[in-house]
Amino acid sequence: MTWNLVETAARKMPRGAHLDAAGPASVVIRVCAPVIRSRYQGVMELKLLKSFHAVAELLHFRKAAVRVGITQPALSQHIARLEAELGVPLFERDRRTVTLTSAGQTLRDETAGPLQQLESALESTKRVGGLREKTLKVGQLQYISHVFLPPAIQSLKRARPDVLVELVELPSNEIEAAVRDGRVDIGFGTIGLTHGDDLVTREVVRGFWAVWVSKEHPFAQLDEVPLAQLAEQPLILFARAIAPNSYDFLTRLLERTGSRPRVMHHIHQPQHGVPLALQGLGVFVVGSYVIPDAPKGAVMKRISGFDSDLRVTAVWKPDGRTALLRPFLSGLPRLRQRLSS
Template identity: 30%
Template sequence: MTATIDFRLIRQLWMFLAVAEESHFGRAAKRLGISQPPLTEQIKVLEKALNLTLFERSRRGTVLSPAGAAILPAVRQFAGQVERLEQVVREVAAGQSGVLRIGAINAAMLETVPSILTRLKERHPKLTVYIQEIDSAEAVPALEAGNLDLAFARIEGEVGPAIATLPLTEDRLAVALPADHALAALPRVRLQSLADEPLVMSSRKVSPVYFDMLTAVCRSHGFAPRILHEVRSVVSQIAYVGCGQGVALVPASMSKLAPGNVVVRPIKERIMVVTAALAWNRNRYHPVIETVLGQLTRGLHTP
């Protein structure tokens, strides 16, 4: 079964997006480098093809109809994918040797990814790298679907037969506290002393393995954590602590992100947590990732 690409539809969707963002046919036409009459005609053709009214026109200007507003997010996503495709094609045509799509959690983008990318660029100067921020829970589905080639996330243990993982960095568990908290004066804080404290935790939806590990550690020290907030990143945890919304278990290296009203103290018990692991789909062939992964694993801990 074969299919053909409807380039006319792609062009009409670009036009729809321009009118939606400009809220004015004249400005949209100028942005697209065409005159207004053909733009208006093409939008009418698109509306007829979709059997939808996409815009409502009034004295106040052009506004999206409910149907137009409903399809706008998908059209924006599609336009972004087309732009990425065009960029990849241009770079390949210009002699680039490969493209690598990387997803990374916020903490890994701050701590782990920059130095690894430096090494990759030294070994593969023509490699084009695209990075997007992800949650740990998004890593495996994105790798399985082929939307990412590599993921840097908090991943431990078995995550599926197709996904391979390699722990990259670990750090000592610490607690972020308001600077005026009684425990902030201590050089180290016993985990059990947090039993009655409201906790700001990294959401289980974001990183289920990390969440379950921290919960299990608390229970092994005699208490069930009192979780007041679940947030999406370590940066958010520290921000919530700074706003007086509790205390947070974070990697000790995150002390560099703490503002003046937050202190980070190591947990007295030596508890190590994986802050980033590398994950990839071993069942998906990628001509670049095979070489990159081999060099990365060999040189990962080389000074």
């Protein structure tokens, strides 16, 4: 399959067909998003093919999602859409392995070259139009970033209203690598950011490990919750995929008390934790800064028995996108002071 075939297919696209222009990776097809009709019927958007090739190379959905910069459910939806468009399965999956089908191998082999050309053309188009210079990519965990990102984005928009902020969802243990390889311009993470001389870091928020319980729960009467007592309770925790290092750190601490943690619920959005705790379904364990305002009927208590300090750190390259980062970062210290006070 050649670039000419792709270009011809794009010109033949029916008038009024759906064009997804939600982000730089989904530029209008007539600009340079791929349309492949020479061998397969239907339209394949660039983002679907990028997701497919990431899975085809890594044979691992979570790792592929990290590479592409989207959540694992979103990547699975991309693959499902592609398989539905083609009418054939591209992967064989079980609980432990992912393998390409013969159709998947064919698609991988025949689209690898055109995809590389298209991505190169897309980057060239963005450079010519100045889009790359006006986009700030932020690697973050939605689980915690809702607390501190809005003021930073507002600060940037006041200084540079022409700049697009692109939020890239990443597990905390992938933040540094994403900054180093240029997938994002700045990242935010918690436990596990070791950085180095090649990266600049700044503490954004300082808090502590805490629990949320109802006012009727016995913990509500304590000044602090001992780790050993917490280990005996049914727990509500964030899903490990969100922040593997933080999750492992916390569960190891609980195991050292001699009790095996009883995790009753894993959640992906922090706002779901407190309602579960209020219903008596477990003790919600979370960073103190994640829920800044106390929901009605709930109380927060610090966990004791270990160094429970918890920090969110920003990390970026010293030579990267300084003109955009400066106004963005200026919104962060004020928020840190407010949350720490």
